[in-house]
Amino acid sequence: xxxxxxxxxxxxxxxxxxxxxxxxxxxxxxxxxxxxxxxxxxxxxxxxxxxxxxxxxxxxxxxxxxxxxxxxxxxxxxxxxxxxxxxxxxxxxxxxxxxxxxxxxxxxxxxxxxxxxxxxxxxxxxxxxxxxxxxxxxxxxxxxxxxxxxxxxxxxxxxx
Amino acid sequence: xxxxxxxxxxxxxxxxxxxxxxxxxxxxxxxxxxxxxxxxxxxxxxxxxxxxxxxxxxxxxxxxxxxxxxxxxxxxxxxxxxxxxxxxxxxxxxxxxxxxxxxxxxxxxxxxxxxxxxxxxxxxxxxxxxxxxxxxxxxxxxxxxxxxxxxxxxxxxxxxxxxxxxxxxxxxxxxxxxxxxxxxxxxxxxxxxxxxxxxxxxxxxxxxxxxxxxxxxxxxxxxxxxxxxxxxxxxxxxxxxxxxxxxxxxxxxxxxxxxxxxxxxxxxxxxxxxxxxxxxxxxxxxxxxxxxxxxxxxxxxxxxxxxxxxxxxxxxxxxxxxxxxxxxxxxxxxxxxxxxxxxxxxxxxxxxxxxxxxxxxxxxxxxxxxxxxxxxxxxxxx
Numbered sequence: 001x002x003x004x005x006x007x008x009x010x011x012x013x014x015x016x017x018x019x020x021x022x023x024x025x026x027x028x029x030x031x032x033x034x035x036x037x038x039x040x041x042x043x044x045x046x047x048x049x050x051x052x053x054x055x056x057x058x059x060x061x062x063x064x065x066x067x068x069x070x071x072x073x074x075x076x077x078x079x080x081x082x083x084x085x086x087x088x089x090x091x092x093x094x095x096x097x098x099x100x101x102x103x104x105x106x107x108x109x110x111x112x113x114x115x116x117x118x119x120x121x122x123x124x125x126x127x128x129x130x131x132x133x134x135x136x137x138x139x140x141x142x143x144x145x146x147x148x149x150x151x152x153x154x155x156x157x158x159x160x
Numbered sequence: 161x162x163x164x165x166x167x168x169x170x171x172x173x174x175x176x177x178x179x180x181x182x183x184x185x186x187x188x189x190x191x192x193x194x195x196x197x198x199x200x201x202x203x204x205x206x207x208x209x210x211x212x213x214x215x216x217x218x219x220x221x222x223x224x225x226x227x228x229x230x231x232x233x234x235x236x237x238x239x240x241x242x243x244x245x246x247x248x249x250x251x252x253x254x255x256x257x258x259x260x261x262x263x264x265x266x267x268x269x270x271x272x273x274x275x276x277x278x279x280x281x282x283x284x285x286x287x288x289x290x291x292x293x294x295x296x297x298x299x300x301x302x303x304x305x306x307x308x309x310x311x312x313x314x315x316x317x318x319x320x321x322x323x324x325x326x327x328x329x330x331x332x333x334x335x336x337x338x339x340x341x342x343x344x345x346x347x348x349x350x351x352x353x354x355x356x357x358x359x360x361x362x363x364x365x366x367x368x369x370x371x372x373x374x375x376x377x378x379x380x381x382x383x384x385x386x387x388x389x390x391x392x393x394x395x396x397x398x399x400x401x402x403x404x405x406x407x408x409x410x411x412x413x414x415x416x417x418x419x420x421x422x423x424x425x426x427x428x429x430x431x432x433x434x435x436x437x438x439x440x441x442x443x444x445x446x447x448x449x450x451x452x453x454x455x456x457x458x459x460x461x462x463x464x465x466x467x468x469x470x471x472x473x474x475x476x477x478x479x480x481x482x483x484x485x486x487x488x489x490x491x492x493x494x495x496x497x498x499x500x501x502x503x504x505x506x507x508x509x510x511x512x513x514x515x516x517x518x519x520x521x522x523x524x525x526x527x528x529x530x531x532x533x534x535x536x537x538x539x540x541x542x
Contacts, residue, residue: 027518032428058501
């Protein structure tokens, strides 16, 4: 019990600066100090902060605080998407559907949009419906296969 | 009165970075921006690094930096496409060494100029700024230095030196501020040892190293601001809609309390508009509004304008008046900010509430007199 308590305290002590840094980065972003935001979010993202990974992807995508780099944006969205972030999933789905930062792949786009939709995103649901209307039968069956594989794995991370 | 003419804002940091934009502003144009009237707020971040606005034009200028092997200028005597296709590596598919290898310095599927959905709108632009920037090889084209006009083609003209080409229109050459042109005379991007910014992962056209400007403040006429907003509104709706927030989908149908989009110094010089829902209609009385009722929403959408007239979606700022006792420190307002990729990282008294503390810190300065609301200048009120 005491061990758990100590662990909790240590965990809180470690976590607190991270959230403070995230907050500072968000404040800097709001203020247009994108370079500051980028530096902080990258550090946090590399340390595994999920929100920072999504935020960092957004900076790469928009070219704020860093030269625009869709491939880097896609990489960070993908990392966060694997960990279940709905915003990351719908964005990487959109990237796949349009070939932004990744090779266009409607099956993967449909797959990620589906996961985002399953996570409650109506935006992803609508986008997936539009996408589905443009997909060839082969693409749809591949997308469904991805979903099936994902369900079998039961973790939402089929591309590992 | 002036002290009351504060902007509805969720930030405290004005970034009035002086810029060379004035030179491209048409004489007699109506300036659509508003400065922060809150002196205490404007002093909160004086760190030069913090005010370095390296973002908006950052990637727009250096198409060569991203990947050395992917630099169409550095390779083969500067521009391998000039000879073949009139110097347009973007238009000429077969001639674009980057697109062919899936190595697109500007992103996008295969068109390094087209890019994706992100930074700037593919449809919306401020024509005057775009035209004015054409003679500036850095500010002009986000991606393709060769695509502009013949006369402004930095590769075709005079041995490929973008700085030597046009004395009159090149702010770098004129002021001797291009350290690369002097030494190498040709490709400021390829010259590693010569480019002090690239070495540090910094775009020579952005941030502190920006030899071409890097303006934070763009002046638009009322007509330009209106057209820009009308054009970008749909894309803003798409972007904010990703968040799944009800307010993000709904706000555009509410009454707007600003005549046109105006530049807000307290929002990092983004262009913004003010909306309120029916419960918040008394916002329209501005300084006489008094305490807002529970359920009132105040929303501000935003967009950015680059020096060369490109328009990009900015964040969505939301205030919602909650029941009495909700949060004394915030004046019972719930704050949230939606990023252009749909992410939102907290709301007052909700998940990651602390992330929104900076909103409270700013708005609290007018809590007593204006129920934490800041108002736009009178001439912009609708």
